[in-house]
Amino acid sequence: MAELSTLARPYAKAAFDYAKEQNVINNWESFLLVASNVAKDADFVALLNNPAISAKQKTAVLIDIYNAQTAEPASEGLVNFITQLSEQDRLALLPEILTHYSKLKSQELKQVDAYVTSAYPLTDDQRDMLLKKLAESTGSIVILHEAVDSELLGGATIKVGDKFTDGSVRGKLKQLKTQLTA
Known part of the structure; x- marks a missing residue:
């Protein structure tokens, strides 16, 4: 490939x-x-x-x-x-x-794709806030791709380029489990 x-x-x-x-x-x-x-x-x-x-x-x-x-x-x-x-x-x-x-x-157009997976659909206010924060942090125009995954329990995951942020409840529980078993 x-x-x-x-x-x-x-x-x-x-x-x-x-x-x-x-x-x-x-x-x-x-x-x-x-x-x-x-x-x-x-x-x-x-x-x-x-x-x-x-x-x-x-x-x-x-x-x-x-x-x-x-x-x-x-x-x-x-x-x-x-x-x-x-x-x-x-x-x-x-x-x-x-x-x-x-x-x-x-x-060329200074655009980045941001993939957001949340436990529930984003509200307009959440979407606007997220777009604003991502635009500030990347210095680019953000094109938001949304998905819903109820298995996240709450929160969201965000992937921009090769950066991945897991702010989901499921992710936090996994981190806690790792810390407790280490």
Whole structure:
């Protein structure tokens, strides 16, 4: 899997740099999302592995699918990008390219994803307070992803990047148990 990531990184960087220069970062991310989902489809994978189908035909299929799913047709830049990937036999990298592209976008826009799992749904006040505190501590715009897990008993867990904070009752009980048995 690391090999796919390594191969995808320069394509994602090139796509992001171009999209940034053209001021179409969100359009390219939308395209890569659709293309990534198509590239994971079993029928499309079979098409990719069929040597009788040319790179031009593979490009046309992917662009046609994108155009059918969106209101705006693929730009010339997107078509050129997919053509290059197809000619290099790299269309299978699209999911990894999307992952790297999204990271580059987040870095550029100074955004971080925060994953909050709480025992009960957050109230609007709790959500606002959490967003404010996380924005202050990270110096970034926070995109909050919420989940509910009743097994936490109370409190919440928060994951931002590689930092994990366990403020749940379940977590506190585990800490207490560890301290008492040590």
